Amino acid sequence: MANLDYAYRRLLNTLGPERVARSEFERMVYSHDFASVPKIALLQWRLYPDFVALPKTSEEVSALVKLSDESLLPITPRGGGTGWYGGSVPNRGGVLFDMRRMNRVVGLDPDGRTVTAEAGVTWKELEDHVESKGFALRTVPLNAIGSTVGGAINSASVGFGGLRGGSLRDSVANLEVILPDGSLLKTAAAADAGGQLADLTPLFLGAEGTLGIITKAVLRLVPKPEVTKPVTYGFAEPAAAARYLKGIVDAGLAPYHAALIDRDHFVFERALRPDSPDPVDLALVAVQGSKDEVSDQEKTLDALAKEYSGTKLPPTVGEGLWRERYNNYSARRLSRGLTISYNLVPLRRLPEAVETALRLRDKLKLNGSVQAHLVDTTTAALQPYVLMDDTKPSGGTALGFVKRMGDAAFKLGGHSMGLGLFLVFNLRKMHGNATGAYSAVKGVFDPRKKINGGKTFEVWTKYPWPGIRAIPPPGMAIGLEVAALLRRAKPTRDRFVRTYEASKGG
Amino acid sequence: MGLLRDWNYVERAVQIPALSEVIREALIRALFVRDDRVLPADLIGDLNRVPRVTVKVKDDGEVRKLVRVLNGEESTVSLGLNAEDYHYFRTQLGVGRTREFGLVPRPRALLTYDWIVPEQRGVQLDFSAYGAIEFAGDGHRAIAQVGATWKQLYDDALSKGHAVPFVPTVPLDFAVGDGLFGDAPFASFRGDFGTYVNGLRTISPYGHRARIGFEEVANNGTAYDLLHATLPLAAEFFVPVEVALRLEAKPANRKTLTYSFEDGPKLSAALDRLSRSGPGIGWVHVTDAVAAKTLRPAVPPEAFTVQLSLAATATGLAAREKAVDAAMAGFKSKGAETPSPFEVPAAAYRKTAEAVGRSVFVGEVRIPAKLLGDFIGKVRAFGDQSSARAGVYASLRDTGIASAFPSFAAPKDRDKVYDLSKGVRTIVSGTPGAAFTSRLAHLWEEEPGFLRRMALLRSLKLEIDAAHVVQPLIAP
Numbered sequence: 018m019a020n021l022d023y024a025y026r027r028l029l030n031t032l033g034p035e036r037v038a039r040s041e042f043e044r045m046v047y048s049h050d051f052a053s054v055p056k057i058a059l060l061q062w063r064l065y066p067d068f069v070a071l072p073k074t075s076e077e078v079s080a081l082v083k084l085s086d087e088s089l090l091p092i093t094p095r096g097g098g099t100g101w102y103g104g105s106v107p108n109r110g111g112v113l114f115d116m117r118r119m120n121r122v123v124g125l126d127p128d129g130r131t132v133t134a135e136a137g138v139t140w141k142e143l144e145d146h147v148e149s150k151g152f153a154l155r156t157v158p159l160n161a162i163g164s165t166v167g168g169a170i171n172s173a174s175v176g177f178g179g180l181r182g183g184s185l186r187d188s189v190a191n192l193e194v195i196l197p198d199g200s201l202l203k204t205a206a207a208a209d210a211g212g213q214l215a216d217l218t219p220l221f222l223g224a225e226g227t228l229g230i231i232t233k234a235v236l237r238l239v240p241k242p243e244v245t246k247p248v249t250y251g252f253a254e255p256a257a258a259a260r261y262l263k264g265i266v267d268a269g270l271a272p273y274h275a276a277l278i279d280r281d282h283f284v285f286e287r288a289l290r291p292d293s294p295d296p297v298d299l300a301l302v303a304v305q306g307s308k309d310e311v312s313d314q315e316k317t318l319d320a321l322a323k324e325y326s327g328t329k330l331p332p333t334v335g336e337g338l339w340r341e342r343y344n345n346y347s348a349r350r351l352s353r354g355l356t357i358s359y360n361l362v363p364l365r366r367l368p369e370a371v372e373t374a375l376r377l378r379d380k381l382k383l384n385g386s387v388q389a390h391l392v393d394t395t396t397a398a399l400q401p402y403v404l405m406d407d408t409k410p411s412g413g414t415a416l417g418f419v420k421r422m423g424d425a426a427f428k429l430g431g432h433s434m435g436l437g438l439f440l441v442f443n444l445r446k447m448h449g450n451a452t453g454a455y456s457a458v459k460g461v462f463d464p465r466k467k468i469n470g471g472k473t474f475e476v477w478t479k480y481p482w483p484g485i486r487a488i489p490p491p492g493m494a495i496g497l498e499v500a501a502l503l504r505r506a507k508p509t510r511d512r513f514v515r516t517y518e519a520s521k522g523g
Numbered sequence: 524m525g526l527l528r529d530w531n532y533v534e535r536a537v538q539i540p541a542l543s544e545v546i547r548e549a550l551i552r553a554l555f556v557r558d559d560r561v562l563p564a565d566l567i568g569d570l571n572r573v574p575r576v577t578v579k580v581k582d583d584g585e586v587r588k589l590v591r592v593l594n595g596e597e598s599t600v601s602l603g604l605n606a607e608d609y610h611y612f613r614t615q616l617g618v619g620r621t622r623e624f625g626l627v628p629r630p631r632a633l634l635t636y637d638w639i640v641p642e643q644r645g646v647q648l649d650f651s652a653y654g655a656i657e658f659a660g661d662g663h664r665a666i667a668q669v670g671a672t673w674k675q676l677y678d679d680a681l682s683k684g685h686a687v688p689f690v691p692t693v694p695l696d697f698a699v700g701d702g703l704f705g706d707a708p709f710a711s712f713r714g715d716f717g718t719y720v721n722g723l724r725t726i727s728p729y730g731h732r733a734r735i736g737f738e739e740v741a742n743n744g745t746a747y748d749l750l751h752a753t754l755p756l757a758a759e760f761f762v763p764v765e766v767a768l769r770l771e772a773k774p775a776n777r778k779t780l781t782y783s784f785e786d787g788p789k790l791s792a793a794l795d796r797l798s799r800s801g802p803g804i805g806w807v808h809v810t811d812a813v814a815a816k817t818l819r820p821a822v823p824p825e826a827f828t829v830q831l832s833l834a835a836t837a838t839g840l841a842a843r844e845k846a847v848d849a850a851m852a853g854f855k856s857k858g859a860e861t862p863s864p865f866e867v868p869a870a871a872y873r874k875t876a877e878a879v880g881r882s883v884f885v886g887e888v889r890i891p892a893k894l895l896g897d898f899i900g901k902v903r904a905f906g907d908q909s910s911a912r913a914g915v916y917a918s919l920r921d922t923g924i925a926s927a928f929p930s931f932a933a934p935k936d937r938d939k940v941y942d943l944s945k946g947v948r949t950i951v952s953g954t955p956g957a958a959f960t961s962r963l964a965h966l967w968e969e970e971p972g973f974l975r976r977m978a979l980l981r982s983l984k985l986e987i988d989a990a991h992v993v994q995p996l997i998a999p
Contacts, residue, residue, distance in 0.1 A: 173743040181802060187718055202972070208957060210960050213958075214973060215965075216752070217980070219747070220752045268775075309842045314839070362740065392741055395739055395741075396739070396741045432737065451727065461982045
């Protein structure tokens with residue numbers, strides 16, 4: 018490996034001093050993603066990058082990738098850092114590419130109904146842009162304020178609009194990617210060839226930045242709907258709200274978004290903002306269309322809610338939640354940290370999955386909330402979050418919840434989402450005998466493992482010595498299982514919110 | 524659509540010194556029509572070598588055994604054949620010689636044309652007896668064996684309270700597996716076939732059962748979307764045996780609407796508006812007069828017919844129909860009585876499919892909907908010039924793109940098919956935003972980005988199928 022000062026000088030020559038960072042503070046910022054990582058993790062990985070580079074163009078990304086052949090420093094690409102499984106944090110230092118300076122909306126083609134955006138544009142910025150031109154995105158990730166276009170594609174996010182607009186895969190028409198040899202690849206043909214003409218785009222959906230660095234994306238658009246109206250219904254328990262979501266699909270309805278939020282989320286929100294809605298287990302459904310269509314859909318949803326013993330909540334509740342829809346995790350301010358378990362479960366088993374999540378949360382004596390939304394006609398996303406204080410020794414044990422919740426999702430016929438650095442042990446559970454075929458993809462695109470190496474398929478440690486340079490993925494599972502056991506053995510529940518403790522008998 | 528072997532063969536053939544002087548397009552033509560005046564005898568030999576054994580699959584265990592025998596992990600003894608079959612199998616395959624054999628699934632119905640380079644003396648899998656469909660008791664999904672026909676899936680789903688969202692744009696009697704190893708043009712208004720595939724149950728090149736994707740849920744966040752990246756070529760990476768499909772709830776209220784148009788510009792404008800018109804549309808099917816006559820012989824054909832399936836709530840259906848009427852402004856007549864070609868009884872469907880299948884199809888053209896009318900006109904003019912009366916079947920997507928399938932009343936000889944394909948390619952190359960995606964179009968394409976992507980797919984195939992057993996690549 019080249020001398021770090023030499024590598025730094027080469028980076029400066031490529032990008033200039035204002036777009037290369039190496040101070041302790043800046044490196045620390047990039048040493049974790051949205052999930053809290055306990056300090057103990059530093060024993061295993063070099064989570065701090067040696068340098069942070071902020072490229073502005075595809076050519077600069079290409080030059081930086083080629084530079085790593087000289088410096089032999091590993092590359093970690095990063096979007097908004099809103100992931101939760103360590104996909105965008107380094108494991109052996111190296112150069113971290115913060116793609117957020119590539120934040121231009123390159124162009125909108127009203128005839129072709131596509132928009133081309135650089136990878137560092139956030140979904141909210143992109144949504145605002147296309148809506149100002151009379152269009153809408155087909156699907157938008159849940160954390161659209163921070164999530165970037167490249168980041169969401171790399172994690173194959175789910176979010177708003179899936180039930181109606183299809184998955185993110187259906188939305189992405191083409192990608193521009195810098196491959197590990199520094200060359201530029203367009204993943205599909207210029208014309209919409211319907212997956213033919215050697216369309217490699219799907220391989221980059223969920224690739225977690227391991228195949229190359231996405232620099233631009235062409236996304237399909239739909240005309241902006243005349244009206245979007247959120248409506249909310251309260252239920253006696255979260256599982257009832259889950260049954261209602263399933264009922265929506267069974268009735269053949271396809272709203273823009275349908276989600277459940279349990280009452281505990283509002284307990285946390287109220288501790289932060291007294292004007293938050295009253296705590297209640299609710300279903301939030303957003304319908305779109307012309308005024309007549311929206312009114313008709315709303316009536317149908319009202320009637321369906323009655324069948325499931327739901328009560329319609331005042332319009333202000335839905336409107337407030339819809340306004341704040343991209344800002345869902347403010348509860349982390351109560352505890353200094355928060356971790357989310359993202360899972361896809363069969364829709365038919367969503368009520369059971371919700372109950373399992375609640376049970377697990379209580380068993381592990383955690384403060385947390387269970388949320389879910391519809392992804393398509395067979396799939397629901399279940400994303401409970403739990404509060405954790407990673408500055409305390411017991412804080413990291415909350416990560417055991419993510420492991421247990423993922424295991425439960427597999428048992429229910431679904432899967433956890435994301436592999437990255439922390440959840441690699443799930444790969445075999447996901448793909449069984451086909452795991453080798455998935456690993457082959459990395460071998461074809463990045464045989465030297467230059468980009469985001471040691472993740473997704475294997476777990477590299479920070480140590481370069483044989484024997485301990487990588488740990489078997491099940492080792493990570495054991496670690497998280499131990500965390501869960503310690504968590505369970507902890508005599509008291511975490512105490513972050515007094516009203517929450519009271520409601521749980523704490 | 525199996526493609527990698529043909530493409531690899533062409534790529535290798537152009538590197539043969541004796542053929543390097545022949546321009547690529549002429550070489551592809553010679554390979555396609557098996558022209559022995561241009562090609563060396565060895566190449567003609569490759570093109571004429573066909574699978575010697577056809578195995579009618581009744582159980583995926585048989586495929587597993589077969590794969591292990593073909594990749595050399597087990598001997599032919601483990602196939603458990605009787606003495607006569609055993610002898611036949613070994614002599615036909617030439618077992619014992621130093622040669623690899625591969626395995627290829629046979630499509631039930633092929634819309635266009637067969638592969639240029641056949642499986643070289645290997646085994647052909649016939650899945651026609653492997654056609655069970657299992658519907659979930661509680662949930663809108665099905666697991667269909669690849670031999671199940673689309674029509675059976677569609678009808679059974681409706682009877683069990685589900686709806687199959689995708690229909691074949693050209694209504695032949697396809698099997699579900701033809702979407703993977705044939706060229707069945709399944710599509711809905713909201714997606715292509717892949718949109719509705721949650722996963723594939725396959726046999727890996729090592730004889731293991733391997734599931735690509737999932738059965739009940741989408742595959743987001745599980746590393747690369749290998750499922751959708753390989754779906755059009757799935758049978759060149761694995762042997763797909765069952766498909767996990769995502770269905771929808773059977774709508775309580777649905778209607779099939781039929782609109783006729785007199786001229787192309789009005790049709791194009793209406794389709795463009797329709798593609799922006801919001802939810803509730805299941806599929807949109809377009810035919811010109813020639814195709815309409817084949818499809819609905821009892822109904823006098825109009826210049827252009829658009830048929831669509833619309834679903835909504837009981838109270839919302841009228842409003843949706845009004846919105847669709849507005850989008851289709853410019854139509855000559857409208858009706859709700861013309862039957863959908865997909866919802867007739869199975870026997871009638873098969874009869875129509877037979878009639879449709881008599882035409883020559885050259886593949887799919889993806890084209891902006893607002894240019895469809897003009898495209899149909901050009902195809903018909905080209906057909907008249909070529910003494911092959913042309914028609915067009917098409918479907919519309921909510922992206923504003925139409926999938927058009929030109930058909931020609933012509934003999935199905937390879938020279939004619941090639942010339943017609945080339946003519947369609949010429950039309951497409953002069954149409955902005957259009958793409959011709961037939962197998963020949965893939966072979967003709969020389970854009971560097973495309974060649975690179977194909978090379979990456981080939982490398983991936985060679986990594987995954989390192990045993991060279993699933994439609995192995997061959998070089999001349």
